[in-house]
Amino acid sequence: MSRANNATMRAAVLHRLGDPLKIESVPIPRPGAGEVLIKVVACGVCHSDVHACDGDWPTPPALPLIPGHEVTGHVVELGSGVTDLAVGDAVGVPWMYSACGACEYCRAGMETICKQGEATGYSKPGGYAEYMVAPAAFVAKVDADADLYALAPILCAGVTTYRGLKRSGARPGQWVAVIGIGGLGHVAVQYAKAMGLRVAAIDVSMEKLALARTLGADALFEVGAGVEASIQTHLGGMHGVLVTAVAKQAFELAVHLLRPGGTAIYIGQPGGMADDVRNSIDRVVNWELSIRGSNVGTRQDLHEAVDFAASGLVKAQVAMTTLDEINSIFEQIRQGTVMGRKVLKIA
Incomplete structure (x- = not known):
């Protein structure tokens, strides 16, 4: 034509x-x-x-x-x-x-x-x-x-979260957390389940966590005091954490949710605040953690x-x-x- x-x-x-x-x-x-x-x-x-x-x-x-x-x-x-x-x-x-x-x-x-x-x-x-x-x-x-x-x-949203999950190295049966159940996160939950992973959904909104549950999330956590201790105590920490939120606190939280040898995948991009993210070098080194970016x-x-x-x-x-x-x-x-x-x- x-x-x-x-x-x-x-x-x-x-x-x-x-x-x-x-x-x-x-x-x-x-x-x-x-x-x-x-x-x-x-x-x-x-x-x-x-x-x-x-x-x-x-x-x-x-x-x-x-x-x-x-x-x-x-x-x-x-x-x-x-x-x-x-x-x-x-x-x-x-x-x-x-x-x-x-x-x-x-x-x-x-x-x-x-x-x-x-x-x-x-x-x-x-x-x-x-x-x-x-x-x-x-x-x-x-x-x-x-x-x-x-x-x-x-x-x-689909291809980006799918690639991020692949880059986490998590294998079927292992735990991954998805921080932020928005446009990317609600799709990430589904890809993780389709890939045979167990999923912990994390968000500040109970409404979005309820959506994650309907999409197959195995565990739900509202952001706040105690979320790190709860995940480490009850689930042993995450093999992988996918950050789809854009708040810098989400990126800092991700490292604290990992079990030894785990991998945090940064996907969300905070506007104007990315350089302010802080992580514990001691935790990363002693637990041999990995932090990876994943771009589409x-x-x-x-x-x-x-x-x-x-x-x-x-x-x-x-x-x-x-x-x-x-x-x-x-x-x-x-x-x-x-x-x-x-x-x-x-x-």
Whole structure:
């Protein structure tokens, strides 16, 4: 399908960091070599989108910016050289827009830290729009009958937590804690259970802990005095801890929940406070603990994470909304009141 050069689309656009997004009419992009044009069906709203628009991270996004990196839709146009996808295919676009494929990190299967990598909805236009362009090699083809609204959060919340759990090294039957049962955490609980792990859910909200219980969590802990002692006494500590919350206290707590030899995985990214996190060197050294960062997922992680969801083992709790409500949704995320995942119904 070929589109006129002057064709336009609706999109939510950020022009200055910290400002509200503006719903505008902008040109529909055209796919270049190796790219596809996607008619967006749905786009999940991630806390990272809020951080991007608020300018919370050291490297600012490219402005003007169309955010959104949990994108599902259908291919409507192929750029030259694209042979693995066809017009009409259902696809998903994750945070990792592209990687060079040739550096030492890409060759080692760590394309998530490629120094030439691009990010959807950050350095490249994302899915808060009716159409977007993406490299064909980095999108995930999904089943034609897939629920593209339910699948959208898997493109970030799913693949990110799935990779984090893999990087924890926890084995079936062992204990992992998920700190923060929000957009990422409620999906992490499901991936952990699907991987045969026992799960302790930790949050400040009893409502979110109740959600974790319905999703299969084996133990629930409200953040407060005594949570560390309770977990160490009754469960012997955690083999792995996945931090999806954005409060610095969550990152500090994670190390105290580990049993000897355990691993804390940092996923959530606190806006403007990451450098303030403190940990006990004595505890890390004497118990031989590990602290690892986990940054989204590789293409292989993406396909594996999508397969879990397609098999019905993982399903995001989705609340549908519209592009016109985006600024209100951002404020709800800032206040920590969103349950599950907000998904924009674009098409």
